[in-house]
Amino acid sequence: MQPAYRxxxxxxxxxxxxxxxxxxxxxxxALFAALAAAGGRPVGAAALAxxxxxxxxxxxxxxxxxxxxxxxRLRRTLGAGAVASVPGGYRLAAAAEDIDLFRFEGLAxxGAAALAxxxxxxxxxxxxxxxxxWAGSALADLPDRATDPLVVRVERRHAEARRDRLAADVALGxxxxxxxxxTALVGAHPLDEPLQVxxxxxxxxxxxxxxxLAAYEEVRRTLADRLGADPGPELRALHRRxxxxxxxxxxxxxxxxxxxxxxxxxxxxxxxxALKAELTSSRLVTLLGxxxxxxxxxALEAAEAYEGDGTVHLAELAxxxxxxxxxxxxxTALGAxxxxxxxxxxxxxxxxxxxxxxxxxxxxMLLLLDNCEHVVGAAA
Numbered sequence: 130m131q132p133a134y135r136x137x138x139x140x141x142x143x144x145x146x147x148x149x150x151x152x153x154x155x156x157x158x159a160l161f162a163a164l165a166a167a168g169g170r171p172v173g174a175a176a177l178a179x180x181x182x183x184x185x186x187x188x189x190x191x192x193x194x195x196x197x198x199x200x201x202r203l204r205r206t207l208g209a210g211a212v213a214s215v216p217g218g219y220r221l222a223a224a225a226e227d228i229d230l231f232r233f234e235g236l237a238x239x240g241a242a243a244l245a246x247x248x249x250x251x252x253x254x255x256x257x258x259x260x261x262x263w264a265g266s267a268l269a270d271l272p273d274r275a276t277d278p279l280v281v282r283v284e285r286r287h288a289e290a291r292r293d294r295l296a297a298d299v300a301l302g303x304x305x306x307x308x309x310x311x312t313a314l315v316g317a318h319p320l321d322e323p324l325q326v327x328x329x330x331x332x333x334x335x336x337x338x339x340x341x342l343a344a345y346e347e348v349r350r351t352l353a354d355r356l357g358a359d360p361g362p363e364l365r366a367l368h369r370r371x372x373x374x375x376x377x378x379x380x381x382x383x384x385x386x387x388x389x390x391x392x393x394x395x396x397x398x399x400x401x402x403a404l405k406a407e408l409t410s411s412r413l414v415t416l417l418g419x420x421x422x423x424x425x426x427x428a429l430e431a432a433e434a435y436e437g438d439g440t441v442h443l444a445e446l447a448x449x450x451x452x453x454x455x456x457x458x459x460x461t462a463l464g465a466x467x468x469x470x471x472x473x474x475x476x477x478x479x480x481x482x483x484x485x486x487x488x489x490x491x492x493x494m495l496l497l498l499d500n501c502e503h504v505v506g507a508a509a
Contacts, residue, residue: 138265145208158270168225184272237290249300304334447500452507456481
């Protein structure tokens with residue numbers, strides 16, 4: 130069943146009578162997008178007003194009253210029960226899975242996990258479903274979308290999902306067919322090393338080794354010119370295989386599903402070595418320090434160099450508002466959200482924490498919980 134609310138493009142909604150249509154009017158569409166971006170969580174009236182009128186120097190004299198009138202209009206558009214009043218604000222009466230943005234994130238995580246597990250056909254199906262939800266820019270109707278962290282996050286995941294979908298085709302032996310879209314995607318994201326690795330592998334697997342070597346040299350120059358950095362270990366290893374004339378590498382432990390870093394990492398060798406040593410002897414390692422000192426980057430670098438016998442997953446918890454949402458967010462990061470939603474018996478429901486324990490019990494992995502200080506009890 131398709132999501133009831135769509136914000137991956139111009140706002141659209143399924144109304145109480147079952148029909149679907151656009152949310153018309155700039156202010157009304159902005160209010161709808163701001164509520165949908167919260168994933169069904171409450172949003173304060175002042176915060177909503179600031180978002181709806183973010184691009185307007187003529188903010189209403191009484192923003193609260195103007196917002197109240199706008200909410201009444203949105204209820205007439207969506208249905209009387211679609212927008213609930215809560216103390217100090219409003220919320221969209223929907224679960225996150227009813228909103229295409231959050232449905233996409235879950236499908237993209239599941240697809241990435243299936244790809245890492247060596248299931249390219251399943252990954253392709255999940256990613257096709259997720260990418261099919263896009264009809265334009267994320268939260269296109271928000272006046273302040275350019276500075277919205279959620280927009281940045283979901284558009285980055287969109288690019289990653291497109292890369293994973295092409296990787297599934299490469300794994301299924303369709304390298305020649307994906308070279309054109311891969312080249313276009315590389316043009317838009319030239320500093321994405323995993324994407325560059327995929328393109329060079331596709332060239333090699335399509336029997337175009339000379340072009341693969343030329344592509345590596347182009348990537349090397351781009352990284353040197355724009356970042357002052359050398360290619361990462363995965364690119365260098367692929368280059369060595371190209372020079373030796375080796376064919377496709379045998380399946381092994383998948384590369385960590387970590388975001389690409391666009392700058393080099395220097396000057397913290399002691400901290401990185403200490404953290405890597407801790408990971409070999411402790412099941413739980415916590416990084417402490419004031420904001421902005423580089424805890425996240427240090428953790429990512431340590432995870433990239435992780436030499437354990439399990440996969441690596443990153444759960445970003447900055448957007449999680451309630452401690453009760455932490456298990457579900459971690460399940461999504463592990464690509465197991467669908468298991469939590471449907472349950473082993475095929476029925477909707479199930480306690481997220483129990484599902485998380487069930488999912489992790491038979492696996493070995495390194496799990497990074499980032500930006501979790503505001504939900505530290507549930508993270509623990």
